[in-house]
Amino acid sequence: MNDPLSTADPEVFELCRAEERRQAEKIRLIPSENYVSKAVLEASGTVFTNKYSEGYPGKRYYEGQDFVDPLETLTIDRAKTLFGAAHANVQPYSGSPANLAVYLAFLKPGDKVMGLALPMGGHLTHGWNVSITGKFFTPVQYGVRKDTGRLDYDEIRDLAKKERPALLWAGGTAYSRLWDFETMASIARDVGARFCADIAHIAGLVAGGVHPSPVPHADVVTTTTHKTLRGPRGGMILCRAEHAQAIDRAVFPGLQGGPHVHNTAALAVALKEAAQPSFKEYAKRVVANAKALAAELMARGFDVVSGGTDNHLILIDLTNKKVAGKVAAKALDKAGIELNYNSVPYDTRKPFDPSGIRLGSPAVSSRGMGEAEMKLIAAWMDRVVADPSEETAAKVLAEVREVTRKFPAPGISA
Ligand SMILES: *Cc1c(COP(=O)(O)O)cnc(C)c1O
Numbered sequence: 578m579n580d581p582l583s584t585a586d587p588e589v590f591e592l593c594r595a596e597e598r599r600q601a602e603k604i605r606l607i608p609s610e611n612y613v614s615k616a617v618l619e620a621s622g623t624v625f626t627n628k629y630s631e632g633y634p635g636k637r638y639y640e641g642q643d644f645v646d647p648l649e650t651l652t653i654d655r656a657k658t659l660f661g662a663a664h665a666n667v668q669p670y671s672g673s674p675a676n677l678a679v680y681l682a683f684l685k686p687g688d689k690v691m692g693l694a695l696p697m698g699g700h701l702t703h704g705w706n707v708s709i710t711g712k713f714f715t716p717v718q719y720g721v722r723k724d725t726g727r728l729d730y731d732e733i734r735d736l737a738k739k740e741r742p743a744l745l746w747a748g749g750t751a752y753s754r755l756w757d758f759e760t761m762a763s764i765a766r767d768v769g770a771r772f773c774a775d776i777a778h779i780a781g782l783v784a785g786g787v788h789p790s791p792v793p794h795a796d797v798v799t800t801t802t803h804k805t806l807r808g809p810r811g812g813m814i815l816c817r818a819e820h821a822q823a824i825d826r827a828v829f830p831g832l833q834g835g836p837h838v839h840n841t842a843a844l845a846v847a848l849k850e851a852a853q854p855s856f857k858e859y860a861k862r863v864v865a866n867a868k869a870l871a872a873e874l875m876a877r878g879f880d881v882v883s884g885g886t887d888n889h890l891i892l893i894d895l896t897n898k899k900v901a902g903k904v905a906a907k908a909l910d911k912a913g914i915e916l917n918y919n920s921v922p923y924d925t926r927k928p929f930d931p932s933g934i935r936l937g938s939p940a941v942s943s944r945g946m947g948e949a950e951m952k953l954i955a956a957w958m959d960r961v962v963a964d965p966s967e968e969t970a971a972k973v974l975a976e977v978r979e980v981t982r983k984f985p986a987p988g989i990s991a
Pocket of ligand 1: 609699776778
């Protein structure tokens with residue numbers, strides 16, 4: 578049992594090495610992805626993976642928590658300090674389970690939940706019909722305006738007053754503008770709803786001070802830890818002191834068993850990193866790069882939804898370029914530029930073959946790329962979208978390789 582991976586399982590070892598090379602060679606623009614630091618990667622591969630720790634620090638169901646308890650307490654303290662929250666739960670396995678815990682804490686089956694619709698840029702777990710949250714609860718979905726691509730808070734308020742949901746969500750996966758959490762909180766208050774802000778995509782921007790924080794306004798804040806926050810895969814819940822017990826009980830024993838303690842260790846490291854001045858610089862660079870990339874793409878005739886971005890994310894409607902999102906995404910991937918096809922608001926095409934692409938700047942910013950590289954990326958994208966052929970992809974790929982070589986990928990020594 579002490580052989581290294583390379584000899585114990587060469588097949589898996591090779592796949593890991595290949596994925597390292599892929600991540601180093603590609604321009605990774607999927608806005609929910611990032612590179613973790615070497616230290617985060619190391620912490621996530623520790624013997625804490627061997628340990629069962631059902632319960633919370635000081636109240637466990639198994640012995641041997643000598644080092645788990647101080648680790649979880651340290652992680653909770655770092656999360657509370659970074660986000661200015663009264664309470665933190667660092668056990669959710671990921672973003673979706675964190676959101677389920679909020680339902681379990683506050684709602685009964687059948688209760689009304691209101692969130693941004695998936696095709697408008699929302700998340701499955703905010704009441705979309707194929708999700709358990711749309712099946713076991715009664716969903717009411719708001720959208721963005723057709724003319725602006727932006728949220729209309731008056732419309733949201735009118736809908737909330739008419740439907741009177743028990744839970745109101747803010748947050749999304751394909752929305753490139755700032756959220757007005759204060760107004761969302763006032764809407765929830767007006768209709769007697771709990772207000773939960775899901776900052777999965779923007780947690781790193783909130784921590785870095787470049788997006789307003791929902792913490793002063795929301796009953797609960799949920800997030801993933803692996804997107805702009807640049808931690809290990811996982812979830813986290815922040816809340817007011819009055820909700821601490823309900824949230825903790827919902828996560829365990831309500832929804833989960835033992836926490837993934839190796840991920841807790843990695844999260845602690847990521848939270849320490851996110852508290853450094855260098856992370857503020859990172860968050861600023863993420864937004865500056867996204868704005869620069871959006872501006873370059875718009876100058877090349879790309880139809881950026883809402884006319885730009887305030888955060889890390891860009892949503893593009895390719896209808897005017899006469900190419901489907903999936904065709905463009907696949908051609909760009911061949912050219913070494915990785916992003917995802919995505920529905921755009923009021924899309925006339927099907928979700929599995931939509932009109933748009935979604936991209937963002939978190940990962941390229943972690944490599945230290947800047948506005949000069951954003952210009953190159955926009956030009957490459959323009960060439961491939963104008964001619965999604967193998968030949969053009971191959972030419973662009975050669976140029977991409979030259980640039981990615983100059984920006985070593987964090988955590989990857991290959
Ligand atoms: C990514 C995301 C989630 C879900 O996170 P998973 O870790 O994939 O379960 C939830 N909400 C929003 C807004 C997200 O962007």
